[in-house]
Structure formats: C-alpha cells, structure tokens
Amino acid sequence: MDFLNYFGNVFTPYHLMLLFGGTTAGLILGALPGLSPTMAVALVIPFTFHMEPASGLILLGAMYTATVAGGAISAILVNVPGAPANIATALDGHQMARKGRASEALHYCFLSSFVGGIFGIIILIFFTPPLAKLALKFGPTELFWIAILGITVIGTIGNKSVIKGLMAGLFGLAISTIGDNPMLGEQRFVYSEHMESGIHIVVALIGLFALPQILTLLEESGKSKVGTYALSETKWITSLKYNVTRIKALSLGSTIGAIVGIIPGAGGQIAGLVAYDQIKKTSHSPENFGQGEPDGIIAAESANNAMVGPSLVPLLTLSIPGSPTAAVLLGGLLIHGLFPGPDLFTVHAEVIWTFIDSLIVAQVFMVVIGLFLSRHSGWIMKVPPHYMAASILVLAVFGTYSIQSSYSDVLLMGVLGITMYFASKLGFGPAPVVLGVILGPLAEDNFLQGKLIGEAGDGIFDYFFTGTINLTLILATLGSIAYSVYASHKMNKRVMLK
Amino acid sequence: MNINKSLIKKAAITVASTALLLSVAGASFADYPDRPIGVMVAYNPGGATDFQARIATLASAKEKDGKALSVGQPIYVTNKPGAGGRKGWNWFADKAPSDGYMLAAYNVPHFIAQSIVFDTKYNINNLEPVGNWGADPAVLIVGKDSEFNTATELVAYAKKNPGKVTVSGAGKFVGHHIAHLQLAKAAGVKLTYVPGKGGVGAMKLVKGGQVKAGFNNLSDAARAQGDIKILAVADLERHAFLPDVPTLMELGILVDNSSVNFRGLMVPKGTPANVISHLEKTVPVMFNDKKTLGKMKQTNSPVRIMTRNEVIAMWKERQSALTELLKDLK
Amino acid sequence: MIKSSAINFKNSELTTAFYSFLVAGLFCFLSFYDTDADIYLFPRIIAVTLLVFSVILLISSFQLSRSYLKNSNSNVKNGLFLKILPGLLIGFIYMTLMDVVGFYTSAFFIFLAFLLLYGKREMTDPKAFIKKVAISIGFVFVLYLLFWQGLHVRTPIGLLL
Structure with missing residues (x-):
C-alpha cells in the first residue's frame, strides 16, 4: 500500500496547478487534428528539464493521460482521430455527431476513458512485478503472431465489405514497407528523396483521415444554413446513467486495453481497434456498429486509457516502453536520472509513487475538464464547413511537419490524403489502411528477427510454432478468422432477409 | 574641374560605402552569434543522443559579469529522425544554412559507416566538427x-x-x-x-x-x-563506470575502439572560418560546465570532451578503419 | 483521377475492381522487377495477396446482378468533383509553395483563399473581405503562438516567415 503514502505530494498547490494546466493543454492539443499524444509529450519534455523530477513527471503524466482522451474529441466532432488510438472512436463517434448526438458521444468518451484509466493504473500499482516477467516473454515470434492477429481484425473495421477492408489493410501493409528498413539495412521503393525515411504512422493517420474530411466538408459547404450538423444537448448525468449500464463494453474494453498495454512494442495504438472489433463481434446487433453505436465508443475509449497504466509496467521495471508515447516518457525519466529497474521503486520511491498517484488524480481532472469541454463542443459544430476545412488543412500541415521537422512528410501526407479521398469514393475506408501501416513493421521486423534466431537455433518452423504464448496466439488468430467468416455470413443473411 | 569634382565625389562615395560595407561585415563577424543557435539531432526526442545533446548545450548562454562564458547564445534542439539518422544528416549536409546558426549532433561510427556503405550526401569531408562531448563504448x-x-x-x-x-x-x-x-x-x-x-x-x-x-x-x-x-x-581501456569488466583486448581478442559511439557537434562545410574558430574555442568550454557535467553523471552518460582537432583526427582514423572492415560487406 | 467523376452507379463496383487490380498489378511489378528476393520478401507476399483479392473482387463484380448494384454504397455524383476542384488546386499550390514562401505566410493566404472561394458572400464584398482577412490573421497568429512560441517547432521560414 506504498502508493497511499504519497498522495500528499500530489495535493500541493504547485502540483495541482501543473495537473490542471497539463490536463487542459493535453485535451486541447490532443483535440487538434494532427497533434498526436506522442508528439505532445515529446514537445513538452524540454519544459520539464528545469523542474524537480516529481513535478516534471506529473506534468508529463497529465499530458499523456489527457492527450489520449483529447484525441477522441476531434475523432468525434470532425472525424479526424487525434492519434492512431482514436481511430475506433471515430467510427461510431462521428456518426453520432452527424446525428446531432455530439455531446452525448463526448460524455461516453470521457466517462469510459476514466473507467479504463483507473482500471489500468490499479493494474500498474498491484501487478507490476508479475506482469514485468510476462512482458519479457514476448519475443520476436510472439510479437509476430500478435501482428498477424491484428491483421485479421482489419477486415471487420470501418468497412462494409470485408474484402475491401482487407484490401485497404493490405495497401497499408504495402506502403509501410516504403523507405529505410534498419533490420535489413536497405531501402525499398525509394523513388525520390522524400520517400527515404518511409511513411510515419502519424503522417499516414493525418493524411488518410484529415484530407478526405476537408474535401468532404467542401462538398457539403453551402448546403446547410448554420454549421455542419444538427445539434442536441444531452445532460452529462443522463449519459452517465446510460454509460454505467454498459458493463460489457466497459469491462471488455478495459481488459483488452490493459492486456495490449503490457505487450511491449504492440503499442496502445491497436488497443482501441481490438476492443472495438471484439465488442462488435460479440454484439447481438453488429449491423448497428458504424452507424453511431455508443458501445463502440465506450469499448474503444476505455481500452485506450486502460492501456496507459500497464504500458508503464515494462517501462518502469525493464526500461522497455509499451507504446510510442511511453518511449518518449522514458526519455523524460532518464533526463532526471531516474533509471527504470528495481531501484526506481526503492531509491526513488517518493518520486515514482508521487508520479503514479498523480496519474490517478489526472484521470479525475481529465473527466471533469473533459465533461466541461463537452458542454461547449457545440461551437465547433457551428463552425461553417469551409472555415473548418481551412483550419483542418493548415493544422494538418503544421502537425505533420512537427512530427519529424520534415517537409517530405507534408508532401507524403498530401499525396496519401488525395488518394484516400478517391479510394473512399470506391468504398475503401481509411481505418484499415492505418492499421496496416502500424502492423506492417511489427510483423516484418519481428519475422526477420525470429528468422535469424530460428535459423541459428532449431529451425524457423520450430521457433515460430512452439511455446504457450505462440500457440495461444495462433489459436486466437484462427478463431478470429473463423468468427469473421461466420459473422459476415450471418450478417449477409440478415441483410438479405430485410 | 567639374569632372574632377564628380570624380572625387564618386571616389568618396566608393570609399565611404566600402568602409560602411566592411564595417557591417566586420560587425557581423565580430557579433556572431547574435541570435539563438539550433542543433539538429537525427534521432527521436527522448533518445540517448537527444537528451545528451540537450544536456551538453545547457550552458551555451551562461554569462558572468555581462560576458559570455561559452558560445554566448541559447541553443535549441530540432529533431529530424528517420532512416537511422541518414534523413537528418542528409538534410544537414545538403540544405542546412552554413552561417553557424544550425549545428548538428554527430554519432561516430554511425554516420561514417553509413557514408561508406550507402549513397549519402554527407561524408567526413563535407562536415566540420567543433567539439565532442561523449564516448559510449x-x-x-x-x-x-x-x-x-x-x-x-x-x-x-x-x-x-x-x-x-x-x-x-x-x-x-x-x-x-x-x-x-x-x-x-x-x-x-x-x-x-x-x-x-x-x-x-x-x-x-x-x-x-x-x-x-x-x-x-x-x-x-x-x-x-x-x-x-x-x-x-569493446574499447582500449576499462571504463570508470565498470572498473571490474575487462576489455576484449585484455582477453586476447583484438578488438579496438572502432565501435565506440562518439557524440559531438558539427557544422556544414562552407561555414565562415571565424564562426568555426569561435565555436571551436567555446563549445568545449560549454561541455565542461559544472552543472552540465553533473547532469551527465546523473543520467549515466559517459563524458569525453575533445577539441576540434582531436575530433578531425579521430574521424580520419575511423574512416580508414571502417572502410577496411566494411569492405567485404558492400 | 479525373475519370472517377464519371463513375456512376451501374459500373462502380466494376470500376473499383478494375482500379484495385491496376494498383495491385503495379505493386507486384515494383516488388518483383529487379529486386532482391530476401529484402523484398514481405512486399512480395503482400503484393501477391493484394492481386489475388483484386481478382476476386473483379470476378464477383462481374457476377453481381444489377439489382444488387443499385444498393451499392458508392456516393459519387457528377458535379461534386467540380465543387472540390478549386480546393484541390489551392491545396496543391499550398503544398508546393510553403517551403519556399514560409509556412506562416502561405498558411495565411491559403486560409483566406478557402474563405473567399467557398464563402456564401461574393468575393468582392468589401465588408466580408475585411472580416475574412481579420479572421485569417487571427488564426495564423494563434498558430504562431502555439507552434513557434509554445511548442518551439521551427517550421521553414522561407522568404518571409
């Protein structure tokens, strides 16, 4: 119960101010299309340089928590996810917003984030030592099978046609192979210097979601009198009452998020999508998903924030980050001379428990400020489409540039976006493409590592097909494929009957 | 007479304007640096090179009694990660301004090995080191x-x-x-x-x-x-952090210090000589700052401060050693 | 690209299959022609799978009856392309010029161009024009405060800023 002793350090005026500022800034930065949590945390690190270690970490932790939740705001209101983690939220969240239920969708998003977030931190506090051991067991083969399991999810998300979903995912996998591969020490498909370092996940995310949305807004401009969509206010207490009854979506989302968070390298980027896929597959009315089903938001957002705590487990104990944002956070720890490992919880106990406690308080700040902002989300919906289009374009450009200070990225973002706009007219969705870009390197790099290790040992086949975790993952993959086929068959039957 | 007058006038104007130009140029030489200086890091924020670069440049604007102790201007870090560092260094050798307001962090042997194996825009000949802060074997x-x-x-x-x-x-x-x-x-x-x-x-x-x-x-x-x-x-001597761990050499395995990861600052070729000499003098002083050294120690970053000439010699030596080693791999 | 404006309900599935087949074919060519088998192993697997799927799509779109096609989800209408064309052009100019002119200056002009072109009121309306210029300046200023001052992102300055 060590953690209870350090709450006092969190409740100092200075730290509460940092939490308030960090949460508010995180929510707003996360909500800007084009600014991802990883980048927001990376950009704030220099500010923490001159702070006390505990204060710096509190600020970073608050930013991390809030940007993950903030990314859902733009996903819901303008259909541009703030981070790859929020893709699943956009699928149903934006449909709800289009039907005038924007504030309701935002309420579900923050309330579920809170539930998931607290669940994740509890896992972090009580199960760190055993989970750290588990995290180390995930070697190249295990991560390879996780990527394959993720790829089987592709067909069912964000697309009406399974085959088109899979093709979009394959396209994502294909473009993920562009550029330099550090494992191979070679460059592939580099036809111009702009393609040298490949397609960054967030560049793909911004291009594939933001640019088609800009063009869609231009199509819609001049049609409606005020704003883009109709609007109805919902009281947060009403949303809360509904939200607590969705126990299945909440628990499924939180559990999946926590599990994915522990797996090093898999990244919280896919937590939301996996949770979304599962809640859709197990739902009694899967055809409602993609049309504005609250369960979609609840599962996705609880998973996203449940991932935050567990992703710190391998980070704090083994110096292995569980998500890209956690990787940046590692830099923030090192700068203050806090080295992950057993020492962290003994020598630096005060700093680290204060940090973990502050994460709990940050969740409270996040839900309160988030609900407050939801009340004022209306004005974003009232912005005329062409103003919205112009703002998203400029923000997309600046956001893309700031990821790696690269003009090439801006050009790549533009090309991808225009291509996606036309592809979406042909029935291909952007979500599977981004998932492909995320999973491509995960599958390939780990396959290559596994191949080298397997060849040096008992053979590749043996290496990839033995071990409890490998076999479990292979079974899960086969199960996922079988269920997809069965579910799409069932759904086709329903559609036919109608 | 008129012609003479106008001639004198012209001559006077020429002299005056030349003097003016010279004084402006002289002022700009003397005044370097008069605005903040950037450092390009070719790796992600939060990585070892990134945070060491941030610590190493902490003392750049330190003053005592109104006089600059080292470089004399704040230094900010810009990250251009990608392709194992090639993205950033290609940009640096090709597009970065050579006025002394954009430095870059180098990693030896990475960039030298890359310039040997790949078709890069940089090599040891078009980059000018100004100081080395660390060496991580x-x-x-x-x-x-x-x-x-x-x-x-x-x-x-x-x-x-x-x-x-x-x-x-x-x-x-x-x-x-x-x-x-x-x-x-x-x-x-x-x-x-x-x-x-x-x-x-x-x-x-x-x-x-x-x-x-x-x-x-x-x-x-x-x-x-x-x-x-x-x-x-894999170094010539045992390291102070690990006094009990032998070098490979001691064990009879003849591995020299070619793989030691040196980190420092450089400018592109074509940077004015006076700017280089200013940096050459002040950058090692900046690395030697007490607070910087303390932070380096706190973050477990092995420090080895080297001057421009030492780095130039080290680069040359690495170039020939690596060319030999990577010959068969190409 | 221009062709897609001519897509109509009847042949949209077929067109989709055709375009995907082209993309898959191109990717196959690029990953097999003059490449190393070890290094291009993954791209090759992906390319072949993509080609197989596009062939399946092609065959199934031939087989689909017309009545089913009427329910297809394509929402391309003629004329929409004309509406977004100016936006595409501005975007294209923006992408090529920002590196030269500077990120902030070009952002201002592009923002203003969007407001003028897609606004409901006439472009020449002086009152509306002043309002739009003011909003654009305000937007770019906030942008500057956020990225340059707040987050210390150094965007290319170009000729102006």
Missing part, C-alpha cells in the same frame, strides 16, 4: 541466466557451434554492428547478428533470453546490471 552482454560468464567462454562455444550464437545490436551499420563484425573477425568465429529496434529493442532481446548475447551501450548496460551480465568492453 559498446559492451558484450548476456542474459542474467546465461551459461556464459566470460567472453572467453562465449567465444569457445561459438568456435564449436558456428552461427549458433545470436548477438543483438541496435541496427545495421551502427557501433554495435561494427563491434560484432570486429569480434567475429578477431576471434575467428561465425556469429549471427540480430538487429533490434534501436538499443532498447536489442537490450530487450537479451533480457528476455531470445538471443544468446548482445552488444549494447555501456551506459545502458551499466544500469541494467540486475537483469544482465556484462562480459567485456
């Missing part, structure tokens, strides 16, 4: 539960089982890869190199027992001693 490590306790045991096993020993490292053509090549060559064994996702990924493979051994940064290995065993250092 590669160390040979194995997992905590490994059967090997010394590098000699590992080499003996590898001799009996060619190719069976897997060695992880941060990627291809970085210090760890070089150390691996040197070890294989010097000991006459066949090892399997497994590139990890950066130093962190390579370390994970060792901790998780997925590979038999690995090369990693001394600084990272030194603080992970609870989970790994450190067998040897």
